[in-house]
Amino acid sequence: MRSRRSFLQSLGLTGGAVAAATVSRVAMAALPEPVFQTSPDTMAPLMPHSGRPYNPVVTLNGWTLPWRMNNGVKEFHLVAEPVVREMAPGMKAHLWGYNGQSPGPTIEVVEGDRVRIFVTNKLPEHTTMHWHGQRLPNGMDGVGGLTQAPIQPGKTYVYEFIARRPGTFMYHPHADEMTQMAMGMMGFWVTHPKARHPLIDEVQRDYCFLLNSYDIDPGSYTPKIMTMLDQNLWTWNSRMFPGIDPLVARQNDKVRIRIGNLTMTNHPIHLHGHEFLITGTDGGPTPKSTRWYEVTADVAVGQMRQIEFVADEEGDWAFHCHKSHHTMNAMGHNVPTMIGVDHKDVSRRITKLIPDYMVMGERGMADMSEMEMPLPDNTVAMMTGQGPYGSVEMGGMFSMVKVRKDQKPGDYKDPGWFKPPAGTVAYEWAGPLVEPTRSMDKSPPPNVELSVRKPSGHAGH
Numbered sequence: 001m002r003s004r005r006s007f008l009q010s011l012g013l014t015g016g017a018v019a020a021a022t023v024s025r026v027a028m029a030a031l032p033e034p035v036f037q038t039s040p041d042t043m044a045p046l047m048p049h050s051g052r053p054y055n056p057v058v059t060l061n062g063w064t065l066p067w068r069m070n071n072g073v074k075e076f077h078l079v080a081e082p083v084v085r086e087m088a089p090g091m092k093a094h095l096w097g098y099n100g101q102s103p104g105p106t107i108e109v110v111e112g113d114r115v116r117i118f119v120t121n122k123l124p125e126h127t128t129m130h131w132h133g134q135r136l137p138n139g140m141d142g143v144g145g146l147t148q149a150p151i152q153p154g155k156t157y158v159y160e161f162i163a164r165r166p167g168t169f170m171y172h173p174h175a176d177e178m179t180q181m182a183m184g185m186m187g188f189w190v191t192h193p194k195a196r197h198p199l200i201d202e203v204q205r206d207y208c209f210l211l212n213s214y215d216i217d218p219g220s221y222t223p224k225i226m227t228m229l230d231q232n233l234w235t236w237n238s239r240m241f242p243g244i245d246p247l248v249a250r251q252n253d254k255v256r257i258r259i260g261n262l263t264m265t266n267h268p269i270h271l272h273g274h275e276f277l278i279t280g281t282d283g284g285p286t287p288k289s290t291r292w293y294e295v296t297a298d299v300a301v302g303q304m305r306q307i308e309f310v311a312d313e314e315g316d317w318a319f320h321c322h323k324s325h326h327t328m329n330a331m332g333h334n335v336p337t338m339i340g341v342d343h344k345d346v347s348r349r350i351t352k353l354i355p356d357y358m359v360m361g362e363r364g365m366a367d368m369s370e371m372e373m374p375l376p377d378n379t380v381a382m383m384t385g386q387g388p389y390g391s392v393e394m395g396g397m398f399s400m401v402k403v404r405k406d407q408k409p410g411d412y413k414d415p416g417w418f419k420p421p422a423g424t425v426a427y428e429w430a431g432p433l434v435e436p437t438r439s440m441d442k443s444p445p446p447n448v449e450l451s452v453r454k455p456s457g458h459a460g461h
């Protein structure tokens, strides 16, 4: 993770250039210069330099789009274009996104802001932009054919509306949606409250990310867009474990995590070690009377959930989708279950023909993460990620909430592995083992034989 300073340097925005008010009047009449990002790192929060103040969010493995003020209007420039996204070290995907990345940059505004967004289409086909969850004039809703003509390649459209409701939203195309969302076109939108809000608490850490999924064969780069449910890559902001940064907190920080789902299935997002409240959806803050504690929040397709908790337990707490197939990277489907199958004899015979033949899965699949099996180019092992005690055997939608006493306020750097106090880690029993006692051992059951009645009516033998 890089500092905000190096982020701005990389954007050429340090010094006076960051003060958008200095842009000349001629430039004001032109399109705002689009800002691009090439790094998949989590960027430090973008402190507002103009307009109403707010506490910015941190986009997991992402960034917030800078804006300029133009006569009191907040102006952004999104460019829809093909991008290369590193999904994890060792794997790059050829996606479609915005301003150099998939997902596109997060847009942060304040309740009551008048917002003008320029959308330039550099894709080979038409697109539109839908502002999911927003109250806006019907003609700004971005549904191709229904509320506007599609944006043809090379053209720029202007969307303008007032951000009326504070909350957690997203943006995505509403034109050839199946293709464009399967290719990674989406982004996050946060509207901050303009004043203290009875249902929106102040937090010290405010994270956001989108759930997305892809079907990219190992060794290839472009998603198979026709896949409906059997995607092989389950990602947060187009990143998969071990490529997803940890969510870092100082002990006793109040933490908010905003999650939106643009995949084709639901994701029960589970946090270890803490209970949280669901404080908001894309419909806005939830009434207090509807909140109860959970450790898993199911985020259905097209939904957003905003969870909040006090990070009062130190440690490296797993944070992941609870569908166990979604915490894995690309794997072969249609693999038979081999647990309990003795393939010694058959493998001896196969090895005579194929010397490199490997027996897999007869003790479960954990061996997969230990095997140094050669992988094809451009893929990531199915179960991987080294922890302090060995392989974490995870992939896909998995990360950690790292809570530390000595994490500085506003410091989002990965603090490394948790060093637990002595005597607080599960350990191996070193004493004698006892034979298991079962109630049936004392009085063996009578010798029961199954009497099978065949359909013909005759008793079987």
Ligand SMILES: [Cu+2]
Pocket (backbone or CB within 6 Å): 234, 266, 267, 268, 321, 322, 323, 326, 397
């Ligand atoms: Cu999932």
